[in-house]
Amino acid sequence: MDQVEIFKALSNKSRLEILNWLKNPELHFSAEHQNCAGVCVGSIQEKSGLTQSTISEYLTILKRAGLIEATRTGQWTYYKRNEEAFAALSKLIGSEI
Amino acid sequence: MDQVEIFKALSNKSRLEILNWLKNPELHFSAEHQNCAGVCVGSIQEKSGLTQSTISEYLTILKRAGLIEATRTGQWTYYKRNEEAFAALSKLIGSEI
């Protein structure tokens, strides 16, 4: 758990927005663009207004920080939050840092 | 409470180190370089190995993010943690973000 990498991942308005959307996918994405594995890249990209390459990169940054998880199914990659990571981070800030 | 500003402030190894030192000043600084208002800039600078200007800037960044507080006394500025801010951030990550 690289603290600096996590905080860097969180140091961007667009990435915080993505994490917020993924907290309640059913609220932010239509049913056909999500499943139990998460939401696909294209839906996130479309909603964000940023380019596909940027969103793909941002999702990779969040994934490398451990904040989200990816599941590839056919040509789609579904991303969802790793809630354990957020719980651990919350605890860390509340006690260690 | 600007989330991005807070996470940017935390996105640096040296600044995280400073916050860690300030968590238990009595463990990391000699008694004559601290008081109830915190630890003075020079002591932090000396311990860090970075230059005076860099440490002064880093403390300003942490202060602007609300993570630490400054008290000027004569020619010294004492810095200490703002624990409420850390508690609030922990709560935020555990529920909002």
Added chain:
DNA sequence: TTGGGATATCGGGATTTTCCGATATAACTT
């Protein structure tokens, strides 16, 4: 097996961050 759709990676210009040395300011001392 070829074409198309979804995602990842590459290369890069613009901006920001990192950390420095030099200089300014502010307060104390004599």
Added chain:
DNA sequence: AAGTTATATCGGAAAATCCCGATATCCCAA
């Protein structure tokens, strides 16, 4: 008033980040 000490601010080189367009890869369908 002049010198000293503590801190803040300025200007800048190097590195990192932001976000893009172009291209590559991967998978499915016809």
